[in-house]
Amino acid sequence: MRKILLFAGALFMLSCTPAVRTQLTNHQRPALEAESEVMVLEEAERVPAGAVDLGKITIRDNGLTAKCDWDLVLELAKTQVRNAGGNLLKIDRHIYPGIFMSSCHQLDATIFHINSKGAGDIIVSTDAAESAAIATTIPVRNIVPFQRWRLSLNGGFSYLLSRISGDVPLEARNHVRALKSGYHLGADGGYFWKENIGLGLKYVNFKSSHRGNINRYEYITSDITTQFTGPALYNRYYSRHSNITFLTGLSVGYLHYYNRQISPQRIEMRGNTVAAGLDLQADFVLSKRVSLGCGLGYIAGVLKKVQISDGNSRQTINLENGSYEGMARLDVSAGIRYHW
Structure with a gap:
């Protein structure tokens, strides 16, 4: 044995x-x-x-x-x-x-x-x-150790993927549909202990707002903000001549939801949940330490309860199965990367 x-x-x-x-x-x-x-x-x-x-x-x-x-x-x-x-x-x-x-x-x-x-x-x-x-x-190849640290600053277009609930009134559907489009700003940093594998931290702030009419006499204004923060696992690959770096990232973390509505009364809704993220990025090398990058990101999460406040009272509502608030989102981004 x-x-x-x-x-x-x-x-x-x-x-x-x-x-x-x-x-x-x-x-x-x-x-x-x-x-x-x-x-x-x-x-x-x-x-x-x-x-x-x-x-x-x-x-x-x-x-x-x-x-x-x-x-x-x-x-x-x-x-x-x-x-x-x-x-x-x-x-x-x-x-x-x-x-x-x-x-x-x-x-x-x-x-x-x-x-x-x-x-x-x-x-x-x-x-x-x-x-x-x-x-x-003899010309000797200059072997440069791989860069262990990476910082990415990016932003771009975002789109919420969840379907509009059947509980939403017909007259409010155009307003809800407009809120599905927004923008995001984010940053992530990572440390690569091996050339291809690293750990880091990811942060993304998503915003969407719209003002629309519910009917001929009433209007509604909504401002939505979600913030995702969590650790990430990165896998890094290089093109043949090392002028392009490809990066995949998998993250799990905390997602906070905030929605301020005025219709005409002001109402604030808050919630939080565990969410997961997937990233595909490409960095185009400009110099030894600087790259321009683009990428696709996907974040998924579900709100099962929300806290609603009207300024005078506050209550927590547990959403029923089938009425959960989906947070799934697709991000298309571009930005600058620093390596050292």
């Missing part, structure tokens, strides 16, 4: 990391030390003349991979380069995480060995001057 548990534990640990496959064409070079520097070339960069091809590396998501951000995948590739006796990693293909693909960074790469002479039977050099010469002749 103990052996089975040990085997299962080892299998689980292996499944957490990407699958690495190395095919060597040159088995004669000795492995380099773990601290040896490995230079990295991008897909569009050329391999210097005199570089010796030692083999290929393939790193893929094994289906259960949990540790697969770019820093880890790149370090796995560098380890294979050192084991093969190389000192240059040429990225042939970098497969970025995608919403409908793997959430892992994956790559195909070639292992090379090169020295400053760039010809003949190249031997690993420990000379400091030669190492400096290599570094100056």
Whole structure:
């Protein structure tokens, strides 16, 4: 039994990391030390003349991979380069995480060995001057750690999705229908402890107002405000060239409802409920720290009781099943994002 548990534990640990496959064409070079520097070339960069091809590396998501951000995948590739006796990693293909693909960074790469002479039977050099010469002749990829913090400020059009209750009088339906459209302002911030996964806080303020006639002699004015606040779980993906970031968010929190009506008496209605939110966003990179973004948001909740006040008295009304006040809403937003 103990052996089975040990085997299962080892299998689980292996499944957490990407699958690495190395095919060597040159088995004669000795492995380099773990601290040896490995230079990295991008897909569009050329391999210097005199570089010796030692083999290929393939790193893929094994289906259960949990540790697969770019820093880890790149370090796995560098380890294979050192084991093969190389000192240059040429990225042939970098497969970025995608919403409908793997959430892992994956790559195909070639292992090379090169020295400053760039010809003949190249031997690993420990000379400091030669190492400096290599570094100056080979363009090295600048590996920037992923940005852990994200702040989003946004606003836009909103539309309430709930159907108009059959209890609403016919003469008031146009007024209620007009209140379904409004606008929202919001902010959300998140911390990403992994490149693709983060936690944060989301806040959205929705407003809608309308003044209309109930009949020929009476009018009604309504001002509705809802506020949603809650923690959010984010999943982040990048386009192929990292110039667009895609973000999905799932949140659960507190929704407060306030409706001030004048018809002609002033009445205030308040309520609160637990609500859930879903977000799909795209950030278009302007600079290292600033992006412009757009997105779709969905918030769902149901009010089962409301508190009504007319200035003189206050009462709480429990709504009957079938007469609950739906808070489901669709938000179309745009805004600015800050990353660091």
